[in-house]
Amino acid sequence: MSDPLVLIPARLAATRLPDKPLADILGEPMIVHVWRRAVEAGLGPVVVACDSQAIASAVREAGGRAVLTRPDHPSGSDRIHEAMEAVDPGGVHDVVVNVQGDLPTIDPRAIAAAALPLSDPAVDIATIAAPITREAERTDPNIVKIVGTPLSEQRLRALYFTRATAPWGEGPLFHHIGLYAYRRRALSRFVSLPPSTLERREKLEQLRALEAGMRIDVTLVEDVPLGVDTPHDLDRAREILAARKA
Numbered sequence: 561m562s563d564p565l566v567l568i569p570a571r572l573a574a575t576r577l578p579d580k581p582l583a584d585i586l587g588e589p590m591i592v593h594v595w596r597r598a599v600e601a602g603l604g605p606v607v608v609a610c611d612s613q614a615i616a617s618a619v620r621e622a623g624g625r626a627v628l629t630r631p632d633h634p635s636g637s638d639r640i641h642e643a644m645e646a647v648d649p650g651g652v653h654d655v656v657v658n659v660q661g662d663l664p665t666i667d668p669r670a671i672a673a674a675a676l677p678l679s680d681p682a683v684d685i686a687t688i689a690a691p692i693t694r695e696a697e698r699t700d701p702n703i704v705k706i707v708g709t710p711l712s713e714q715r716l717r718a719l720y721f722t723r724a725t726a727p728w729g730e731g732p733l734f735h736h737i738g739l740y741a742y743r744r745r746a747l748s749r750f751v752s753l754p755p756s757t758l759e760r761r762e763k764l765e766q767l768r769a770l771e772a773g774m775r776i777d778v779t780l781v782e783d784v785p786l787g788v789d790t791p792h793d794l795d796r797a798r799e800i801l802a803a804r805k806a
Contacts (some may be wrong), residue, residue: 609643
């Protein structure tokens with residue numbers, strides 16, 4: 561891993577929280593908070609890949625960089641691929657880190673941790689996960705679990721992702737956090753593939769990569785960051801960030 565580029569996909573359309581990237585948190589739009597966390601990770605240049613001038617303007621006013629992308633992308637992966645080609649057409653950056661635009665409270669160390677497995681040339685894609693500590697989350701289909709083989713205390717090789725309770729038996733379960741680091745060529749290959757059988761069944765995009773034979777490794781982190789999807793989540797994010805400033 562020699563030269564990462566950090567991209568943050570953001571779009572205005574959101575059914576449960578309209579105009580989510582522009583939601584105010586302590587006087588700044590949420591997307592600006594995410595951009596700041598990504599900059600603090602210290603991995604490399606950070607660019608917001610968005611679908612509206614309003615988001616781009618908010619980021620630029622805060623001193624950040626943004627690029628406009630098509631509004632009709634089916635996923636964040638497709639959006640960051642377009643942004644990658646626009647921002648770095650010469651292929652200077654060999655790693656692309658995808659930070660979701662609704663994680664304003666994420667620990668910058670978790671962003672940096674996502675890229676660590678790419679120091680192994682055999683790994684195509686890297687991501688992060690945290691141990692499940694709440695009993696209710698073990699059976700919650702909204703909590704995506706990673707089934708993986710341990711490579712060290714802090715790293716797994718992913719074998720499967722599922723909404724089911726897995727693996728069976730005694731031992732920890734791991735909550736997948738949807739933050740990815742791709743080798744540039746792996747991202748290009750991934751977005752060129754059609755949706756796979758298990759991806760459609762589980763509604764989990766990362767299964768497309770596994771079904772295509774791509775290797776995904778996982779860094780284990782301590783906490784699951786708050787994803788903002790509802791007005792209640794937004795209130796919690798405000799409380800968390802206010803407490804950090806206090």
